[in-house]
Amino acid sequence: MNDRITLDYGSGGLKTSELIDSILLPAFDNPSLAQLGDGAVLYGNERLVFSTDSFVVSPWSFPGGDIGKLSVCGTVNDLCMAGGTPKYLSLSFILEEGFLFSDFRQIVASIAREAKNAGVTIVTGDTKVVDSGKGDGIYINTSGIGFQRASLPGRTGIRPGDDVLVSGTVGCHGAAVMMARSGLLRDDSPLKSDCQCLNHISAAALDAGASEDLIRILRDPTRGGIATTLNEFTEGMPFSIELTENDIPVEPSVEAACDMLGLDPLYCACEGRMLLVCDPSATQDILTAVRALPGGENAARIGTVTEEVPGKVLLRTPIGGRRILSKLTGTQLPRIC
Numbered sequence: 001m002n003d004r005i006t007l008d009y010g011s012g013g014l015k016t017s018e019l020i021d022s023i024l025l026p027a028f029d030n031p032s033l034a035q036l037g038d039g040a041v042l043y044g045n046e047r048l049v050f051s052t053d054s055f056v057v058s059p060w061s062f063p064g065g066d067i068g069k070l071s072v073c074g075t076v077n078d079l080c081m082a083g084g085t086p087k088y089l090s091l092s093f094i095l096e097e098g099f100l101f102s103d104f105r106q107i108v109a110s111i112a113r114e115a116k117n118a119g120v121t122i123v124t125g126d127t128k129v130v131d132s133g134k135g136d137g138i139y140i141n142t143s144g145i146g147f148q149r150a151s152l153p154g155r156t157g158i159r160p161g162d163d164v165l166v167s168g169t170v171g172c173h174g175a176a177v178m179m180a181r182s183g184l185l186r187d188d189s190p191l192k193s194d195c196q197c198l199n200h201i202s203a204a205a206l207d208a209g210a211s212e213d214l215i216r217i218l219r220d221p222t223r224g225g226i227a228t229t230l231n232e233f234t235e236g237m238p239f240s241i242e243l244t245e246n247d248i249p250v251e252p253s254v255e256a257a258c259d260m261l262g263l264d265p266l267y268c269a270c271e272g273r274m275l276l277v278c279d280p281s282a283t284q285d286i287l288t289a290v291r292a293l294p295g296g297e298n299a300a301r302i303g304t305v306t307e308e309v310p311g312k313v314l315l316r317t318p319i320g321g322r323r324i325l326s327k328l329t330g331t332q333l334p335r336i337c
Contacts, residue, residue, distance in 0.1 A: 047148035049084030051075055054141045058335040060107070062180045064172070064193030065271075067140055068110035070337060073197050073271055074222070075144040076118045080202040081218045081274070084146035086118060091125035091142055096135030107138065118197040120144070150206045150215070155233045157216040163283045164241055164303040167201050167274040167296050168194065169249040170226050174268030175257040177336055184260065191253040196272030196295050204296075205276060208289035214282040219275045222337055224328040226302075227266040229275055230313045231327040242314045243303035243325070266315075267328055269336045277305065 053074045060067040072089065079086040091111065095104070115122055172194035179185040202218060209215040221229035226248075230241050250265045258265050272295055278286060283301055290296035308314075313325040 047151070049079050049082040049146045049148050050144070051078035051082065052141065052143035053078060053337075054139065055337060056136070056139050056335055057177060057337055058136065059177075059180055060103075060138055062193055063176045063185065063189070063191060065195035066107060066110050067138060068107035069114045070195055070271060071140040071142045072111055072114040072118060072120070073195050074337060075142040076120060076197045076199060077220045077272075077274075079144050079146040080198045081220055082148070083150035083152050083206070083218070084148050085203070086120045086144055086146040086199060088145045089115065089120050089122045089142050090144075091122050092140065093125075093127045094135055094139040094141075095127065095129045096137050097129055097132040099137055104138070107140075114197065118199055149203075152215060152217055154217050155237060158233065158237070158239060158277050158305055159216070159279075160239055160305050160307045161280060162216060162277050162305040163280045163301050164230070164243070164305065165276045165278065165283065165286060165290075166221075166226065166249070166300055166302050167198070167205075167276070167290050168272070168298045169251045169254065170221070170270055170273060171250060171254045171258065171263075171265030171268030172273075173271040174225065174336055175254045175261075175263065175265070177269075178261055178263065179257050181335075182261070189253065191251075191257055194270055194272035194295070198272065198274050198295075201274060201290055201293050201296050204289040204293055205274070205286050208285040209278060209282050214279040215286075216277040216279075217275075221270045221273060221275055223269055225265070225267040225269055226273075226275060227264070227313065227325040228328045230303075231325070233277065234311050234313055235327075236311060238307065238310050240306050240309040240312045240314060241303055242306050242308070242316060242322075244316045246318055247300055247302045249298040249300050249302075266325065271337065 055067050055071045055074060057067050057070060075089060076086045172192065176191050176193040179191060185191065198220065206215065217233065219229050234241055248266070254265050258268065276286065287299050287301065290299040314322050315325050316322050
């Protein structure tokens with residue numbers, strides 16, 4: 001590791017894994033944390049799911065959302081990916097001296113709308129103000145609690161022959177934020193973040209799975225995009241995942257933005273999409289259920305689980321070749337969430 005923390009350590013890729021494995025896990029090791037899921041399952045009289053997240057996106061407002069909407073969606077989605085039904089959120093602000101009250105009111109209103117839409121209640125919180133020049137406007141932390149509705153086996157339950165599904169087009173959030181940050185986004189551009197809560201989509205998928213054994217894992221591909229998230233599934237495991245490039249839904253506006261910025265849509269963050277690995281017998285029912293919901297219209301089967309190159313994610317290209325999709329190794333998209 002380096003002597004000092006750099007932006008690479010917040011990328012969600014190899015450097016983030018290095019930070020977690022070498023410092024955080026040894027310090028706080030326990031069975032719930034060791035799963036390294038989007039949220040933790042807490043066992044008691046009722047199974048609770050718990051998650052926390054911090055949001056530092058720049059700029060704080062972007063096409064399709066803002067830091068307020070994102071702070072609700074991010075934590076709600078983490079609870080959903082743990083098989084939970086989100087119920088309660090905490091909300092904490094770090095504000096920089098000089099931040100406009102009009103902007104703060106806009107962000108708070110956005111949080112209130114999204115929380116109502118997701119059916120969650122904000123029950124506690126905190127606010128701090130730091131000196132001018134020390135906080136970059138606004139940072140938000142949300143933590144969430146919900147009740148577990150489905151106990152999923154996680155990546156250890158993935159089997160050769162399973163299907164890999166995605167709930168919609170990929171890379172929209174990362175591309176939209178980067179274009180807004182660069183000042184290249186035109187007012188009439190169709191490019192927008194996919195930021196949305198996944199409680200309805202994940203519930204529909206779990207219902208369509210009929211049996212908990214048919215769905216192995218849910219995950220929202222945020223930092224590092226679908227390529228990095230799928231590498232987290234295969235890393236150190238006796239199976240590989242092979243994707244078919246032509247089957248991965250990517251909006252033309254995202255492709256154009258990525259071409260302009262030199263990015264790969266498969267490594268761009270999503271904030272309203274879900275990856276799912278399931279038994280192939282459940283694939284069509286899940287896709288039908290998800291496609292019936294807003295934000296799920298472009299759900300697709302994008303790959304399969306194989307034993308050919310254990311521990312790797314492969315991409316079959318349109319010309320019939322294959323390449324390895326590695327975990328994100330640097331800071332492709334800093335300050336994206």
